Amino acid sequence: MTDLKTLNSQFGIANHLLFETDPGGLTLVKIDNDFASASIALQGGHVMTWTPHNAEAVIWLSPAAKLAPGKSIRGGVPICWPWFGPHESQTDFPAHGFARTTPWDVVSTTQRDDGATQLVLKLATANFPAQQWPHPTTVQYVVTVGDTLEIELVSQNTGPGAITLGEALHTYFNVSDVREISVDGLDGCHYLDKVDDFTQKQQSGPVTFSSEVDRVYVNTSTDCIIRDPAMSRQIRIAKSGSNSTVVWNPWIEKANKMGDLGDNGYLKMVCVESANADENVVTLQPGEQHTLSVRYSVEQI
Numbered sequence: 274m275t276d277l278k279t280l281n282s283q284f285g286i287a288n289h290l291l292f293e294t295d296p297g298g299l300t301l302v303k304i305d306n307d308f309a310s311a312s313i314a315l316q317g318g319h320v321m322t323w324t325p326h327n328a329e330a331v332i333w334l335s336p337a338a339k340l341a342p343g344k345s346i347r348g349g350v351p352i353c354w355p356w357f358g359p360h361e362s363q364t365d366f367p368a369h370g371f372a373r374t375t376p377w378d379v380v381s382t383t384q385r386d387d388g389a390t391q392l393v394l395k396l397a398t399a400n401f402p403a404q405q406w407p408h409p410t411t412v413q414y415v416v417t418v419g420d421t422l423e424i425e426l427v428s429q430n431t432g433p434g435a436i437t438l439g440e441a442l443h444t445y446f447n448v449s450d451v452r453e454i455s456v457d458g459l460d461g462c463h464y465l466d467k468v469d470d471f472t473q474k475q476q477s478g479p480v481t482f483s484s485e486v487d488r489v490y491v492n493t494s495t496d497c498i499i500r501d502p503a504m505s506r507q508i509r510i511a512k513s514g515s516n517s518t519v520v521w522n523p524w525i526e527k528a529n530k531m532g533d534l535g536d537n538g539y540l541k542m543v544c545v546e547s548a549n550a551d552e553n554v555v556t557l558q559p560g561e562q563h564t565l566s567v568r569y570s571v572e573q574i
C-alpha cells in the first residue's frame with residue numbers, strides 16, 4: 274500500500290483532492306470542488322459519500338459502518354464484482370465478489386476544466402484471490418465528482434478464454450423515510466422476488482416500501498427515479514451497460530440482524546443497484562471490454 278505522503282505528492286490536487294487515513298486504518302480520498310464533496314476508500318474503490326453543495330447527502334453511509342481492512346463498508350457504492358450475490362457454486366466465496374474488500378490502486382486524478390474532479394482506480398490483478406478468480410482480467414473504475422456523480426466500471430478479458438461476469442454498483446441512496454418514497458422506472462419489468470423464494474413476478478407501477486424488498490429486475494436498461502416528496506427532490510439514476518436493476522431495503526428484522534445499519538437506519542436508505550445479474554450476466558470473449566456506467570443527479574420537485 275502506497276503511503277499517504279507519496280499518494281498526496283503524486284496524485285493530490287491542491288484545494289480539491291487529498292488522501293487521508295481513517296481511524297479504522299483505511300486510506301480515503303477526500304474530494305471537494307465548486308459542486309460537491311465526496312469521499313472514496315481505496316479499499317474496494319468504495320465511494321462512501323457524495324454531497325452536492327447546498328443539498329443533503331445523496332449517497333447514504335451507515336452511521337454504524339465499520340471501516341476496517343478486509344471488511345465491506347455498509348452504505349456508499351459497494352462494487353459487486355466479478356459476481357453478484359452468493360457465488361454460483363462456492364459457498365465459502367464472499368457474497369458479491371471480492372472487489373469491494375480488496376485494495377484498489379490509484380491510476381490518475383484530474384481537476385477538469387468544467388470544475389469536476391476525476392479519480393481513476395484499478396484493481397491490480399496481483400490483488401485477485403487467484404483461487405476465486407483465476408482468469409486474467411483488468412478492471413478500472415472512473416469516478417467523476419461534480420453536480421452529478423458519474424461512475425464507470427470497466428472490465429476487460431485479457432486471457433485466452435471467455436469469462437462471465439456478474440456485477441453491480443450496489444448504491445445506497447439517502448432518503449427522508451423509505452415508507453414515504455417511491456422508485457419509478459420499473460413498471461412492467463419482470464423481477465425475481467428474493468423475499469418470495471426467487472419467484473418471477475412483474476412490476477406494476479412504482480416500487481413502494483412497507484416491508485423487506487429484495488428484487489432483481491431483469492432485462493431493463495431504463496433510468497430509475499427515487500421520488501422523495503418530504504425532501505422536495507428526486508434522484509435520477511441513469512445507466513448504460515446494465516440490463517438488471519436491483520431494489521433492496523432490509524426492513525426492520527433483517528436490519529437488526531445485520532448490526533451495521535444504525536438505529537432505524539433502514540428507514541433512511543434505499544438501494545437501487547445498476548447491475549448485470551442472473552440472466553443478464555456478461556460474457557466477454559478474449560480481448561473484449563465491457564463498461565457498466567451510472568450517472569446520479571438530483572432534481573427539485
Ligand code: TA6
Binds near residue numbers: 358443487544
Ligand atoms: O442487493 C441486495 C442484496 O443482495 C441483499 O440480498 C442483501 O444481502 C444485500 O445485497 C447486502 O448484502 P451484503 O453482503 O452487503 O450484506
